[in-house]
Amino acid sequence: MPRTRRPLKASRLGPRDVLHVGSAGLRSRPVRVVLSALGIAIGIATMIAVVGISASSKEQLIRQLDALGTNMLVAEPGKGVFGSEEVKLPKDAVGMVRRIQGVEDVGATADLKRSVRRSEKIPASETGGIAVKAATEGMLAVLRGRMATGTWLNAANGRYPSVVLGHVAAERLGITLPGRQVWIDDRYFTVVGILDPLPLSPEIERSALLGWDGARKVLGFDGHPTAVYERSTDASVRTVQKLLAPTIDPQNPHNVAVGDPSSALQAKAATEGAFSSLLLGLGGIALLVGGVGVANTMIISVLERRHEIGLRRSLGATRGQIRIQFVTESLMLSGLGGLAGAALGAAATGVYASTGGLPWVVPPWTVGGGMAATLVIGTVAGLYPAVRASRLSPTLALQA
Incomplete structure (x- = not known):
């Protein structure tokens, strides 16, 4: 086949x-x-x-944000009812905030409206944008800050003409070590410490900080804070935020503005890459x-x-x-x-x-x-x- x-x-x-x-x-x-x-x-x-x-x-x-935390709030004077009158926080604002449930640390600063210079020979107008503030002893704990060098304000050095410089303020003044002196309000103050950078508090980085009692004694500070800082537990942040204004000024809570410093970093992280x-x-x-x-x-x-x-x-x-x-x-x-x-x-x-x-x-x-x-x-x-x-x-x- x-x-x-x-x-x-x-x-x-x-x-x-x-x-x-x-x-x-x-x-x-x-x-x-x-x-x-x-x-x-x-x-x-x-x-x-x-x-x-x-x-x-x-x-x-x-x-x-993880290191600094998102549980810090800042209370400052608001604009008042008519938006033009000067508003002051009460002198005992720190103690009032400390009594809020959930609050862990409280501190305050006050703008002293003084200039700081390297010496009296430098014109008063050349301040380098450095503010002079009074600060309570608890501010370092609230800010979760660290000292780059030297010591923070305490009951001893805070009563005398001593100052702690923020990171940026120290750079602008050209001071790197404690022991140097700066000129504030017609007299010298001794630098006792310099802070590490504080990303959540740029206003502190650019400031020269005096002790609360020392500012009263030496500069005639009236004791009214211009900013109250507090740290609360993560679970109570929103509750504390609602209670801050009525606690500080029960009669006129609209006179107190409450802000969240971490919101800027959170927004920046959320929009990074846009x-x-x-x-x-x-x-x-x-x-x-x-x-x-x-x-x-x-x-x-x-x-x-x-x-x-x-x-x-x-x-x-x-x-x-x-x-x-x-x-x-x-x-x-x-x-x-x-x-x-x-x-x-x-x-x-x-x-x-x-x-x-x-x-x-x-x-x-x-x-x-x-x-x-x-x-x-x-x-x-x-x-x-x-x-x-x-x-x-x-x-x-x-x-x-």
Whole structure:
């Protein structure tokens, strides 16, 4: 009996074969591969660096909030009923606030409307923006502050002409160590300490702080605070906030304004990265330009490799296999750019974080999203060249 011939079937390409034929074009043209992948790398690096720098800054703010706490409130004189009269907080405001349930620490400051200078030879107008305030002994605990050097105001030194400088005030006065003297209200005061930075209280950083009793004795301070600071338990913050004004001034609670110093940092942390959308858009444009470059490279590759395509087709390669070859080549080209871009973006974030003293944070979703975008662009960029290559006639390709 005559044997029946089975129709010939093209052999299937395994994953290893697909990678081999797909990388053949990349291996033969390394310079073009580098230049084509550069656009993809720049786009991915820009996007990852922008998000990473924003995330690092936000992480720094969150760590500051965790360290400083969000349970500090400040009560200050309001504007009064008519908004023009002078309002004063009662002298015993600190004791009244201390009796509120949930309050842990209380302190107060008072603006003394004096100038502080390095010496009497400096004009009174050149104060460097430094305020002079009286401060109670409990202020350091309320602020959760630390002394950079020296000691805080206490029952002993707070009764005499002594002063503690905020971080910024000390820099502007050029004083780095205790024992130096500054000129306040026609007499010298001895610097007994310098504070560390206080992110939640910039007004304290820019102040020269005198003891409460010393300000009364030496400068004739009337004892009315201009700001009362308190720390409460986390669970009672909102309750204390509602009770502060009526406790300090029961008859006229509208004369007391209550603020939350941590709200500025919280808002900044919540909106961190809002201004990075423009840079993200630029990174996206660079990524699209890189995709166009990959597509252009693949089209040129198809034109240059017509003989190869024709030979493969004449040896039995199907149109689908040709398409897979060129799509794979496009994906590998984009993937190389994506990997290089991810590494560059992470490195740029690390350099920025280390120079700025920030934690190095690169959200995993940015790397994953960037690589996914790279693969999508590689697929789209390779589709048209792959279809064009698969439609080449074997005979015409070999004759060209």
